[in-house]
Amino acid sequence: MRKITILGSTGSIGESTLSVLEHAAALGEANFEVVALTANTNVEKLAAQARRVKPQFIAIADETLGDALKSAVRDLEVETGAGPAAVEEAASRNADWVMAAIVGAAGLKPTLKAAMRGADIALANKECLVCAGDVVKAAVKSAGGTLLPVDSEHNAIFQVFDFDQPNRVSRLILTASGGPFRSWTREAMAEATPAQAVAHPNWSMGAKISVDSATMMNKGLELIEAAHIFPIAPDQIEILVHPQSVIHSMVEYVDGSVLAQLGTPDMRTPIATTLAWPERTPSPSPRLDFAEVAKLTFEAPDIERFPALRLAREAINAGGVMPAALNAANEVAVASFLGGRIKFLDIASITEQVMDRTVGQNGPASLSTLEDAIAADLAARRLAEESVAAKAAA
Numbered sequence: 001m002r003k004i005t006i007l008g009s010t011g012s013i014g015e016s017t018l019s020v021l022e023h024a025a026a027l028g029e030a031n032f033e034v035v036a037l038t039a040n041t042n043v044e045k046l047a048a049q050a051r052r053v054k055p056q057f058i059a060i061a062d063e064t065l066g067d068a069l070k071s072a073v074r075d076l077e078v079e080t081g082a083g084p085a086a087v088e089e090a091a092s093r094n095a096d097w098v099m100a101a102i103v104g105a106a107g108l109k110p111t112l113k114a115a116m117r118g119a120d121i122a123l124a125n126k127e128c129l130v131c132a133g134d135v136v137k138a139a140v141k142s143a144g145g146t147l148l149p150v151d152s153e154h155n156a157i158f159q160v161f162d163f164d165q166p167n168r169v170s171r172l173i174l175t176a177s178g179g180p181f182r183s184w185t186r187e188a189m190a191e192a193t194p195a196q197a198v199a200h201p202n203w204s205m206g207a208k209i210s211v212d213s214a215t216m217m218n219k220g221l222e223l224i225e226a227a228h229i230f231p232i233a234p235d236q237i238e239i240l241v242h243p244q245s246v247i248h249s250m251v252e253y254v255d256g257s258v259l260a261q262l263g264t265p266d267m268r269t270p271i272a273t274t275l276a277w278p279e280r281t282p283s284p285s286p287r288l289d290f291a292e293v294a295k296l297t298f299e300a301p302d303i304e305r306f307p308a309l310r311l312a313r314e315a316i317n318a319g320g321v322m323p324a325a326l327n328a329a330n331e332v333a334v335a336s337f338l339g340g341r342i343k344f345l346d347i348a349s350i351t352e353q354v355m356d357r358t359v360g361q362n363g364p365a366s367l368s369t370l371e372d373a374i375a376a377d378l379a380a381r382r383l384a385e386e387s388v389a390a391k392a393a394a
């Protein structure tokens with residue numbers, strides 16, 4: 001019997017995870033018990049999910065919604081909690097496999113709690129690796145769990161990476177769809193609306209990652225994520241635009257062989273991989289129809305139109321608190337764009353301003369503890385808020 005917790009169960013990844021679990025269970029392939037589910041504000045959806053999978057505990061991050069949650073599940077036998085501490089408690093309960101699918105640095109503390117207890121961590125929440133990768137990896141390792149990458153690119157690489165001979169890997173090729181503005185000019189992007197930015201051509205996802213795909217910061221975050229997960233230097237990680245999102249990423253070896261993982265753009269495939277790893281379990285995702293796909297195309301990314309890619313390289317090269325600063329500034333800027341306070345191109349320029357202001361006399365400060373990460377995240381958020389206010393007033 002597998003004990004499962006889903007942090008961020010009401011989101012796109014959370015819902016896909018439930019779908020994989022229910023599919024496998026209906027086929028008699030999975031024997032699981034849900035320990036805990038968590039959400040930010042969506043009481044109704046969390047209550048509906050509790051009805052579906054009968055968890056022991058459900059937590060809502062918004063403290064003010066505790067009573068609403070209680071009353072929504074008063075006919076069920078489930079414990080409830082509210083506030084960030086309740087989300088951390090959910091993460092601390094005894095699951096063997098925890099899906100980390102909270103969006104943003106808000107997922108860092110709960111993910112760490114689960115890691116420190118030795119659970120296997122299915123990691124969708126890339127921001128927590130970008131913010132505090134060394135801290136998260138050390139926690140997973142010392143408690144004896146395994147970090148299983150859910151992000152489709154990293155999941156692809158995880159499946160074809162020869163961890164026994166990492167020095168025989170010459171290159172990782174992270175594929176990128178290019179997002180909704182792949183062929184837009186900078187002038188057109190300057191006027192892009194939130195609705196246009198979240199309309200991803202291939203993937204159906206939460207709003208924040210959808211905007212990140214439009215700026216291509218998503219691929220920048222994934223570059224930093226990949227450098228944490230795989231034993232390879234950042235300059236051996238290349239980004240390649242592949243608009244069909246069929247090849248989810250590739251590993252090139254020193255003999256010239258390139259191994260890839262392919263599939264339809266449906267997160268239920270990588271989620272199922274992490275759920276069953278090192279075995280396999282069926283997933284309800286649609287199958288690839290190669291004749292229908294017909295053509296796979298590739299192009300180099302355009303750093304001029306998508307400066308977020310340059311910023312991510314700069315952050316990884318600078319090291320220390322810089323990736324955390326990039327991530328926090330981007331989170332603030334994306335939320336401000338979605339809230340109508342700034343324009344689309346401001347997202348990258350605000351992130352760059354914050355990064356410029358994060359370099360101390362001897363480069364960025366170091367980051368080795370959770371406290372360092374939280375301090376770096378908060379400092380960058382404050383700087384980003386200043387930049388947003390200046391842009392909004394201009």
Ligand code: NAD
Pocket residue numbers: 007008009010011012013014038039040041042061087100101102103104106124125126127150151152203204205206207208209267
């Ligand atoms: P989403 O916005 O659909 O869902 C986010 C979840 O986090 C929700 O359950 C929400 O209630 C919860 N949440 C938000 N803020 C919170 C807070 N402050 N405290 C506690 N809980 C909070 O996002 P998503 O698309 O499911 O993405 C989740 C994570 O997975 C992100 O880090 C994203 O980058 C990553 N990811 C998503 C996809 C995808 O296809 N959706 C693919 C790869 C990686």
Ligand code: MG
Pocket residue numbers: 151152153222
């Ligand atoms: Mg991805």
